[in-house]
Amino acid sequence: MSDHDIRRDGTGDAVVVGGGLAGATAALRLADAGVRVTLLEGRPRLGGLAFSFQRGGLTVDNGQHVYLRCCTAYRWFLDRIGGTDLAPVQDRLDVPVVDPARPEGRRLGRLRRAALPVPLHLAASLATYPHLSLAERASVGRAALALRALDPADPALDGVDFASWLARHGQSPRTVAALWDLVGVATLNARAADASLGLAAMVFKTGLLSEPGAADIGWARVPLGQLHDTLVRERLAAAGVRTETGTRVKDVTRAGGGRWRVGTETETLDADTVVLATAQRETHALLPEGALDAPDRLLDIGTAPILNIHVVYDRPVLRQPFFAAVGSPVQWVFDRTEASGLTDGGQYLALSQSAVEHEIDAPVAELRARYLPELARLLPLSRDAEVRDFFVTRERTATFAPTPGVGRLRPGPRTRAPGLYLAGAWTATGWPATMEGAVRSGLTAAGAALTELGRPHEHPLKETA
Template sequence: MTGTGTRRAVVVGGGLAGVTAALQLAGAGVAVRLLESRPRLGGLAFSFQRGELTVDNGQHVYLRCCTAYRWFLERIGGTALAPVQDRLDVPVLDVGRARPRLGRLRRTALPVPLHLAASLAGYPHLSLAERASVGRAALALGRLDPADPALDGIDFATWLGRHGQSPRTIEALWDLVGVATLNATAPDTSMGLAAMVFKTGLLSDPGAADIGWARVPLGELHDTLARKALATAGVRVETAVRVRGLARDPEADGRGWRVETDGETLTADTVVLAVAQREAHALLPEGALADPDRLLDIGTAPILNIHVLYDRKVLRRPFFAALGSPVQWVFDRTEASGLAEGQYLALSQSAAQDEIDAPVAELRERYLPELERLLPPTRDARVRDFFVTRERTATFAPAPGVGRLRPGAATRAPGLYLAGAWTATGWPATMEGAVRSGFTAADAALRALGRPHEHPLKEAA
């Protein structure tokens, strides 16, 4: 097995990280088996059936600067199904003042940072002084190095306060973006990760923050199309298979691996663990990491998704963000779900620690009146269905200090690699980070195997 013949790899986990690693390994001539414990691929970005509707477990978006996820979409043939806005344009509706006010965060074609100047100058949710302070903070943020370990030790709110950002500015701008991308409010966010998000998304290129999202169910992309791409690449995909343990293969001079499942024992030259951090901790053999318990110190953060079906159209925009309301972001999922009549709205509620376990009846009582405040047409509409999806461990928590806990792809055990958005990608827990981790794990494995290959992203080559 360790000679000059075909090399074999087992990828454990069929989320975006695992699918990416499998595609990259197979593309370099490695024989790959991908094992997923669920009956589907896609990890935490998936779809399910509810009657005749196809429902995403939650709203997932990406930005134009997410070059790895855009590669993934192209690789599986899904680019046209998840297009990006021509230009960043985010409607922001504030119902917390005497009269509701609609503002917009949108860019022009001017170079950075002028591309957002006109939008900020006219942003009605901040005072003139607050708008000016945003510009000064943005310039200071642009001078930071997100990889500086010192930034990981402080929280975003402290840094913003030091740079003249009022509580209102944090609420109406920094957290408006940060909660959705980082799944945490500013006090609970590592400054290093916040700097990475805002510097890359808003200060790297005029179009970096243009928003993309799937116009079809996520399962069509991350399961159906991903399976086709894997099959074409020669990857053997097995779902509903749980891995019980990993061990060195004594018949391969200790350099190969045995992967124990419920039904059989597999052997491989390379294993990629593309599972959540706690699952990885349970499977890691002794000595694979210097301090494996650090994985257990990486916290998790929940996302709550509220789904409302109305008997008529109540929203004429594809999405909007809200201020002055517990509602954060609202998306129109009517067409993607297959709903023939009425309208289907999905509310994406990040950093939802206080509500993740709330009863559906309580959430209905709280959020339906809020939608009536935000969208007056809902007052005359009938609610045909109201349901909730909960991802209690949707992302790793981007808390200060998390950077020192996130491991790299390579372990101390030759031939064993880690992948997942929680590994040391430099990105928060996003689809982009997951794909990047798959690249990194496959790259390390192929180098060890002596297999020539090219990294898909020039920036990381």
């Protein structure tokens, strides 16, 4: 049998490098199609940048992660690992938005949808949104209609920043801050001035202007580690995947005969297929010569940080699962009490702070002095509460930076080297750096590998096939 036949009959081995959502997805899909898979992860756990750790008696997520009903790939992933019931989606979009600078009685607004077709599903909410003037609300409607007409896949949009487009469509700085950035910062990890119009258009068209329920929010009611590590390990094992954590890959080289050799600190594995599901810089370091036309472009894909602030109070101070804030350095606040295992009558809140390059390295004492008074402004019940714990988690390279022009830098799943594929939220998924984008990249990379292997397969998501 020739080397080409070995690859085409689909019976060869595959090595997936990286155990985040992209790598786990690729490994599961390859294994489901009958390929023998080894998954290698350098960290002692799976889950990539969506994980949990222990702090005293608390199980803490490194950061708050949410998804939307339109995130069909991540919803497939949850179903595949048996986690759908552990990360439910709200029945209908409802986001409390607080502006502490406004008079009492006008501080709380809500972004919620009605049971009406697009774009009427948000019309009533926008019409009563107190954080914008009547004229600003009307301008949002006009801009939304213009945004709906854009094609996010148009390469011309990639080089334009979202803020400039919003300004040309009559959006005031207040409108950008109180509405567009409220959503955009959380989903893109960038403010409008630093975000590609193509990616912004994709987010708003898909989430808010496609189907009435597309933006309904889902999040884990259990620690992320239970989903992305424990359950994933179980499903990988059941699928026959050999999973090795704490295993750093040193190199990926040709093994001869069209096969690949993956070297670790303890062993060498030969395979017909290799999927590199690692961050862009790590992928660049592992790429064999000639695998990409311009490999250094990977190094031009910037990164953006996310800061997470964790506060444990001695009593409940928030009566809702989450809220967003405008007119405050606080962005989004989530109640993580039950998920963390806190049962002593206190309440644990997690603040998710995106696009915070200026704060990512700030000392904890400085962050405490800045954010506790802000929480007191936003949550009156916290003013008399005792702060039992205050700590910070920092992801300095949490996402790729969605800057104008980034689209031309993001490679697809195929390389010039047969049998070698790329996955990761930073690859050309059409999505920003989200859990959805990571899963989509894993599905696409595995699908490309199965096609080359000659293994019959059906893509689980028709729209990403």
